Amino acid sequence: MPDIQLPPPEELAKVSFQPRPQGWMDPQVEFRPGTWSYAGKPKALETVGMPNPREWSPTDADWKLPANWKEVILQGLRERLDKYRSLKVFLDICVRCGACADKCHFFIGSGDPKNMPVLRAELLRSVYRNDFTLAGKLLGQMVGARELTMDVVKEWFYYFYQCTECRRCSVFCPYGIDQAELTMLGRELLNLVGININWVMEPVAKCYMTGNHMGIPPHALKDNLEFFADDIENITGIRVDIPINKKGADVLFVIPSGDVMADPGIYTLMGYMMVLHESGLNYTWSTYASEGGNFGLFTSHEMIKRLNAKIYAEARRLGVKWILGGECGHMWRVLHQYMDTLNGPADFLEVPVSPITGTRFEHARSTKMIHIAEFTADLIYHGKLKLDPSRNNAYKVTFHDSCNPARSMGLFEEPRYILRNVCNHFYEMPENTIREQTFCCGGGAGLGNDENMEMRMRGGLPRGNAVRFVHERYGVNLLTAMCAIDRAVLTTLMEYWVPEVKVSGLHELVGNALVMTGEKERELNLRSEPLNEGGEETSD
Amino acid sequence: MTVVAPLLGVLALAAVSAVGAWIGLTTLFCVVIPYAAILVFLVGVIWRVLSWARRPTPFNITTTCGQQYSLPWIQSSTLENPHTRLGVVGRVLLEVLLFRSLFRNVKHEFVSRENAAPRLAYKASPWLWLGALAFHYSFLVVFVRHYRFFSEPTPRVLQIVEMLDGFFQIGSPTIFVSGFVLLAAAAFLLLRRLLLPQVRYISLTTDYFPLFLVIGIALTGVLMRYTAFRTDTAAVKNLCIGLMQFKPPAATEPIGAIFFVHLTLVSCLFAYLPYSKLSHMMGVWLSPTRNLIGASRMRRHINPWNYPVAVHTYEEYEDEWRDKMKAAGIPVDKE
Numbered sequence: 076m077p078d079i080q081l082p083p084p085e086e087l088a089k090v091s092f093q094p095r096p097q098g099w100m101d102p103q104v105e106f107r108p109g110t111w112s113y114a115g116k117p118k119a120l121e122t123v124g125m126p127n128p129r130e131w132s133p134t135d136a137d138w139k140l141p142a143n144w145k146e147v148i149l150q151g152l153r154e155r156l157d158k159y160r161s162l163k164v165f166l167d168i169c170v171r172c173g174a175c176a177d178k179c180h181f182f183i184g185s186g187d188p189k190n191m192p193v194l195r196a197e198l199l200r201s202v203y204r205n206d207f208t209l210a211g212k213l214l215g216q217m218v219g220a221r222e223l224t225m226d227v228v229k230e231w232f233y234y235f236y237q238c239t240e241c242r243r244c245s246v247f248c249p250y251g252i253d254q255a256e257l258t259m260l261g262r263e264l265l266n267l268v269g270i271n272i273n274w275v276m277e278p279v280a281k282c283y284m285t286g287n288h289m290g291i292p293p294h295a296l297k298d299n300l301e302f303f304a305d306d307i308e309n310i311t312g313i314r315v316d317i318p319i320n321k322k323g324a325d326v327l328f329v330i331p332s333g334d335v336m337a338d339p340g341i342y343t344l345m346g347y348m349m350v351l352h353e354s355g356l357n358y359t360w361s362t363y364a365s366e367g368g369n370f371g372l373f374t375s376h377e378m379i380k381r382l383n384a385k386i387y388a389e390a391r392r393l394g395v396k397w398i399l400g401g402e403c404g405h406m407w408r409v410l411h412q413y414m415d416t417l418n419g420p421a422d423f424l425e426v427p428v429s430p431i432t433g434t435r436f437e438h439a440r441s442t443k444m445i446h447i448a449e450f451t452a453d454l455i456y457h458g459k460l461k462l463d464p465s466r467n468n469a470y471k472v473t474f475h476d477s478c479n480p481a482r483s484m485g486l487f488e489e490p491r492y493i494l495r496n497v498c499n500h501f502y503e504m505p506e507n508t509i510r511e512q513t514f515c516c517g518g519g520a521g522l523g524n525d526e527n528m529e530m531r532m533r534g535g536l537p538r539g540n541a542v543r544f545v546h547e548r549y550g551v552n553l554l555t556a557m558c559a560i561d562r563a564v565l566t567t568l569m570e571y572w573v574p575e576v577k578v579s580g581l582h583e584l585v586g587n588a589l590v591m592t593g594e595k596e597r598e599l600n601l602r603s604e605p606l607n608e609g610g611e612e613t614s615d
Numbered sequence: 616m617t618v619v620a621p622l623l624g625v626l627a628l629a630a631v632s633a634v635g636a637w638i639g640l641t642t643l644f645c646v647v648i649p650y651a652a653i654l655v656f657l658v659g660v661i662w663r664v665l666s667w668a669r670r671p672t673p674f675n676i677t678t679t680c681g682q683q684y685s686l687p688w689i690q691s692s693t694l695e696n697p698h699t700r701l702g703v704v705g706r707v708l709l710e711v712l713l714f715r716s717l718f719r720n721v722k723h724e725f726v727s728r729e730n731a732a733p734r735l736a737y738k739a740s741p742w743l744w745l746g747a748l749a750f751h752y753s754f755l756v757v758f759v760r761h762y763r764f765f766s767e768p769t770p771r772v773l774q775i776v777e778m779l780d781g782f783f784q785i786g787s788p789t790i791f792v793s794g795f796v797l798l799a800a801a802a803f804l805l806l807r808r809l810l811l812p813q814v815r816y817i818s819l820t821t822d823y824f825p826l827f828l829v830i831g832i833a834l835t836g837v838l839m840r841y842t843a844f845r846t847d848t849a850a851v852k853n854l855c856i857g858l859m860q861f862k863p864p865a866a867t868e869p870i871g872a873i874f875f876v877h878l879t880l881v882s883c884l885f886a887y888l889p890y891s892k893l894s895h896m897m898g899v900w901l902s903p904t905r906n907l908i909g910a911s912r913m914r915r916h917i918n919p920w921n922y923p924v925a926v927h928t929y930e931e932y933e934d935e936w937r938d939k940m941k942a943a944g945i946p947v948d949k950e
């Protein structure tokens with residue numbers, strides 16, 4: 076465990092916005108503890124065959140790069156400029172109007188000018204100018220061109236791993252310039268010479284070999300699911316079944332594996348199991364496709380494809396009709412915007428149809444995969460679930476839109492519809508902090524590790540602040556989010572910024588409210604706490 | 616340096632063209648340079664647009680700013696998260712015509728409180744949006760109004776534009792609002808760049824240069840129209856029509872140094888446009904986060920260079936875990 080000393084919240088919230096007088100062109104990074112992530116371990120890199128596996132640390136003077144590192148990176152940039160219109164357009168047309176500047180949670184929380192999305196982009200753009208534009212070649216510094224030096228590489232590492240690829244900046248940019256895209260490609264370039272972080276590489280390697288980030292082997296996954304079924308039985312008196320790797324199921328169910336291991340994700344997982352059981356859907360878990368999350372998104376486009384391939388492959392092997400996905404953020408970016416393109420066409424599957432309501436999910440007619448919030452909202456809308464929202468009366472709930480379902484999907488109403496049906500006290504955070512303007516948890520894209528704690532708390536400052544606002548105004552005590560990373564990272568964030576508020580997933584609340592056929596009198600919620608402890612029974 | 620160099624650059628351009636007028640290099644400044652500029656502009660625009668358009672968009676990376684199209688009873692946001700081509704056209708037009716995204720702009724502010732962490736507040740900040748709109752629309756109007764130098768008689772549409780633009784009719788010459796709005800808006804954008812610490816920090820010479828250029832153009836234009844520097848518009852029109860017909864008048868009457876400056880700066884702006892950040896004029900149409908259809912689960916987006924990759928197959932996986940799986944009662948393919 077790294078020992079990161081954090082100042083008290085009041086201190087950390089005093090952010091200075093005075094930029095250095097000498098400008099940003101000369102690269103300068105100070106690897107202050109608490110603001111960067113450990114380097115990728117050689118073993119993880121070897122597992123997936125990535126270049127230059129070695130022991131190193133960002134604080135080392137020598138990063139042990141191959142002798143031709145500069146050529147490799149520039150060649151990589153040249154190739155990507157030809158393969159991605161996004162990269163070329165985004166590098167060419169920024170007018171430096173600054174509209175994106177204070178839209179980044181890392182800038183708001185740190186005041187570091189290089190955390191303005193526009194400057195994060197300039198770190199790469201300056202090299203592009205220097206080596207790929209005539210003006211840059213002729214006029215150099217004068218037009219903002221910089222040579223790619225080792226110091227620039229270090230700066231890239233520091234700031235591309237202080238971007239959670241949340242895409243908030245791209246909402247505000249008049250041209251939709253998306254720093255997440257540039258960060259993704261920037262990290263891809265760094266990966267060419269073996270520069271990466273362990274909190275990304277370790278899950279990548281595990282996901283590749285065992286099928287999930289947590290490295291849960293098949294038998295352990297089954298054990299865990301049985302264990303949750305026991306808990307559900309204790310609470311409801313109902314034994315839910317756990318179909319695993321079942322051929323002939325109608326639906327393959329894929330979740331973020333974090334929900335299998337860590338509190339509070341496990342309660343959401345119990346919620347899934349209860350809803351699926353109660354709905355009578357003929358579905359199956361898979362131990363091979365036991366992860367929908369995809370840290371390839373934080374590594375390279377090739378790695379996205381390599382890790383994502385198992386989902387369609389498993390759907391084909393098991394002979395299911397369509398695929399259902401759990402509550403996860405970046406997982407849904409991959410499923411919504413990359414999967415079909417990379418590993419499709421899924422012509423061996425059928426357009427998802429809910430056998431319970433008959434709803435045909437036309438909007439997923441090509442990818443053949445729907446989100447469990449869409450599935451559950453549809454069940455509720457058709458009156459197929461019996462719900463008792465008063466069982467969540469102890470909670471005053473607010474909803475955190477996770478970046479990816481928000482800005483890479485537009486999944487706004489389904490979860491809200493569900494929330495309004497499963498609890499009586501739901502309050503929105505201020506409008507500039509939700510929906511497409513939602514603020515990141517500060518720990519996405521591989522940054523949710525302990526050694527990066529100061530940056531996480533800084534990046535999560537705007538989110539923490541908005542939660543504090545509804546906590547003080549309405550007494551909100553539960554922050555609900557549809558993302559496994561959120562459930563882990565927001566928990567720490569709340570402990571720091573708003574300790575009175577706990578974190579949950581959406582289906583935990585559904586599970587609490589769900590009246591299962593033949594269930595016993597409920598006394599406990601899914602956390603096995605007495606129902607409505609400390610909360611009032613009536614709605615206000 | 617970042618500010619002074621581009622200012623000096625523009626002043627130098629102005630000085631050179633004034634000197635050109637003084638020693639009578641009319642052909643160079645009124646014929647050769649404008650023709651060259653137009654050529655450089657056209658070639659540049661085509662080259663630049665092709666340089667983007669020929670590159671593929673491998674993934675559908677729409678930034679979704681509204682509710683997705685999903686269940687029939689949920690209202691989807693056709694313009695902020697379009698699921699049809701028409702919706703995308705609407706979305707891009709909103710960006711181009713109304714600067715939709717810029718309109719979202721807010722400013723964050725820490726409100727300090729006693730004995731508690733400060734509260735973050737977000738205030739709507741429409742100034743950049745307003746300034747940019749004023750800037751671009753007045754530029755457009757000014758640009759369109761110049762058409763009267765190129766056509767005889769002045770077309771109807773243009774007369775309407777002039778009428779609207781010149782509603783402050785206070786004697787002669789008619790005061791056109793657009794020129795002054797352009798000057799004011801450009802000055803605002805410049806001041807903003809100089810005064811806001813963050814914006815100043817990110818600004819490069821190449822951000823100041825076009826602003827000085829535009830200010831120079833607008834200033835000389837206004838001077839020619841309303842002050843003692845008044846130019847012989849008949850001679851200008853004669854020149855312009857000549858240029859249009861590729862028959863530049865052989866010996867023009869002297870038009871005046873200020874016109875030389877104006878024309879040279881305009882030529883520079885045009886020649887500079889496609890090679891600089893001003894290419895956002897074309898780029899905004901091609902931005903993949905805005906011009907792709909949002910509903911990416913509905914249609915498969917094709918990546919032309921998608922290639923096969925190494926994966927860990929189910930067979931390999933089962934080989935590694937078969938005994939454990941069987942012991943746990945998990946079905947396997949090979950016994």
Ligand code: HEM
Nearest residue numbers: 170171172249710711714747804822825826893895896899
């Ligand atoms: C029709 C051709 C266009 C021309 C000639 C043009 C020209 C310019 C110029 C000269 C600037 C510089 C202002 C500065 O540096 O501060 C500028 C800035 C800007 N333009 Fe355009 N533009 C055009 C089209 C557009 C379009 C279609 C959009 C819509 C998205 C747009 C949005 C902006 C914005 C947001 C700025 C930033 C203002 C700033 O830098 O402070 N422009 N444009």
Ligand code: SF4
Nearest residue numbers: 169171172173175248
């Ligand atoms: S908002 Fe867009 S154009 Fe403006 S500075 Fe940021 S990235 Fe550049």
Ligand code: SF4
Nearest residue numbers: 179238239241242244
């Ligand atoms: S994607 Fe998010 S974290 Fe990255 S620069 Fe933009 S706003 Fe900041």
